[in-house]
Amino acid sequence: MDKIVIVGAGVAGVNAATKLVDNGYDGSKITIIDMGKSPYERLPEEVMTGFLGAGGWSDGKLTYHTSIGGQLSKYCGEEKAMELMDQVINNFKRFHPKPEEVQCSNPEEEPNFIKPHFGLRLFPVWHVGTDYLHEIGKNWYDYLVDGGVEFIWETKVTNIDFENQLVSLGVVDEMSYDRLIFGVGKSGIDFGKALAEEYKLPTEPKAVQIGVRFEAPQKHFQKLIDISYDFKLYRKFEDKGVSLRSFCTNNNAAYVAAEHTYGDYSYNGHAKKDEAYRNDMTNFGILMEIKGIDKPFNWSREAVKKLQINGTGTYFSPSHRVPSLTSEGDYVKVEVVNSIEPLYDALGDYALYIEDFIEDMEKIFPTLGKDWGIYMPEVKYLSPEPLVNYEDLSLTKYDNVYFVGDALSARGITVSGAQGIYVSESII
Numbered sequence: 408m409d410k411i412v413i414v415g416a417g418v419a420g421v422n423a424a425t426k427l428v429d430n431g432y433d434g435s436k437i438t439i440i441d442m443g444k445s446p447y448e449r450l451p452e453e454v455m456t457g458f459l460g461a462g463g464w465s466d467g468k469l470t471y472h473t474s475i476g477g478q479l480s481k482y483c484g485e486e487k488a489m490e491l492m493d494q495v496i497n498n499f500k501r502f503h504p505k506p507e508e509v510q511c512s513n514p515e516e517e518p519n520f521i522k523p524h525f526g527l528r529l530f531p532v533w534h535v536g537t538d539y540l541h542e543i544g545k546n547w548y549d550y551l552v553d554g555g556v557e558f559i560w561e562t563k564v565t566n567i568d569f570e571n572q573l574v575s576l577g578v579v580d581e582m583s584y585d586r587l588i589f590g591v592g593k594s595g596i597d598f599g600k601a602l603a604e605e606y607k608l609p610t611e612p613k614a615v616q617i618g619v620r621f622e623a624p625q626k627h628f629q630k631l632i633d634i635s636y637d638f639k640l641y642r643k644f645e646d647k648g649v650s651l652r653s654f655c656t657n658n659n660a661a662y663v664a665a666e667h668t669y670g671d672y673s674y675n676g677h678a679k680k681d682e683a684y685r686n687d688m689t690n691f692g693i694l695m696e697i698k699g700i701d702k703p704f705n706w707s708r709e710a711v712k713k714l715q716i717n718g719t720g721t722y723f724s725p726s727h728r729v730p731s732l733t734s735e736g737d738y739v740k741v742e743v744v745n746s747i748e749p750l751y752d753a754l755g756d757y758a759l760y761i762e763d764f765i766e767d768m769e770k771i772f773p774t775l776g777k778d779w780g781i782y783m784p785e786v787k788y789l790s791p792e793p794l795v796n797y798e799d800l801s802l803t804k805y806d807n808v809y810f811v812g813d814a815l816s817a818r819g820i821t822v823s824g825a826q827g828i829y830v831s832e833s834i835i
């Protein structure tokens with residue numbers, strides 16, 4: 408059996424290893440290296456690193472549709488994509504302390520009141536529950552350790568020599584591999600980029616994905632939440648190469664979370680299941696996808712920088728709402744500004760699309776008025792997507808190196824996990 412090294416114990420890496428172990432692959436031939444901690448050691452504030460990666464402390468919402476979360480079906484076709492996603496969902500259920508609580512919401516009809524301003528993307532979502540993720544992580548980890556998988560924690564992979572099949576751990580240590588699964592997620596995006604540049608890996612062109620995290624009392628949105636818990640409002644301006652969508656909606660016990668990437672602040676959200684955390688708020692990203700921008704990564708970085716004041720991101724509310732508390736009871740780290748101007752400084756005229764989006768929400772949700780606030784920015788840095796062989800996600804230049812998860816622009820738990828499983832099926 409080949410020696411497999413998996414860089415990143417995130418959703419993709421863990422699902423890949425599980426598929427191998429499930430199918431009798433000798434666990435002692437699998438090593439997973441992660442710069443974060445095991446599920447027994449990992450702290451709640453370690454949002455992006457450690458067992459199950461960003462998925463480990465995420466909102467635990469498993470989207471179940473091929474049009475959501477990257478382009479899985481591009482690689483393997485619709486039918487296979489759904490089957491792979493089923494496997495990921497089953498893995499989360501299998502290690503869940505109360506699998507019967509994992510429920511699926513499946514909205515069916517687009518309501519009239521949102522028209523003509525918005526479309527609504529309807530798709531099923533499985534809710535694992537943030538509060539259970541930690542327990543799931545421990546059970547899942549134990550299974551892999553029992554299966555012989557070696558984990559190396561709190562160790563950052565600093566380089567990979569694709570030619571000589573070597574992984575560098577810090578300055579002195581090295582490890583060889585026969586096959587390498589590269590699943591470093593969003594926290595390893597700069598690493599993936601550096602490797603792509605060093606090895607001149609051919610990549611696919613990417614769009615910019617940037618916007619704000621919108622927050623308001625839940626009552627204003629209840630009519631829509633009743634139809635779709637994680638509603639996705641969207642609109643498209645085809646001729647301008649711009650589209651907008653509401654992204655990752657959280658309700659009931661909804662908290663805004665600050666993300667720290669490249670030394671800058673941006674915002675995201677998560678929801679708790681436990682009633683004790685109920686705050687009756689709703690938050691979601693208003694994300695704009697802009698196609699055709701030269702060097703989209705650099706453009707996004709610049710825009711994010713312009714929205715930083717005194718070392719944090721910014722917050723604006725026309726009705727002077729104050730930023731909310733986090734689930735730990737602190738205020739979300741953010742600098743309050745008095746107008747939406749900073750968004751224009753950062754995004755230029757593109758900010759108008761976001762302002763219009765909010766204005767149209769005020770029309771279709773009549774009680775909303777100005778009772779809202781926005782955390783700026785929310786950003787998705789899409790890593791340069793290296794060209795891979797569609798049948799197994801191996802690099803076109805190095806066919807024993809597989810890119811998976813957010814490192815291959817997956818965006819989301821189900822698709823990231825599915826990619827990991829897809830790779831392992833090809834190895835098996």
Ligand SMILES: Cc1cc2nc3c(=O)[nH]c(=O)nc-3n(C[C@H](O)[C@H](O)[C@H](O)COP(=O)(O)OP(=O)(O)OC[C@H]3O[C@@H](n4cnc5c(N)ncnc54)[C@H](O)[C@@H]3O)c2cc1C
Pocket residue numbers: 414415416417418419420440441442443454455456457458459460461462463464465466467468469470562563564565590591592593594595596598664666675676677811812813814817818819820821823824
């Ligand atoms: C706050 C938050 C909430 C989210 N909520 C949801 C949700 O509800 N539903 C959903 O579908 N998606 C959600 N997401 C996105 C989802 O978590 C990711 O898309 C998914 O985890 C990506 O999986 P991955 O395996 O590619 O990377 P990750 O899960 O991010 O794992 C990558 C791992 O690689 C490790 N790593 C990185 N670089 C190195 C290195 N150089 N050396 C060693 N280790 C390294 C990291 O420590 C990390 O553990 C959320 C993300 C965040 C941040």
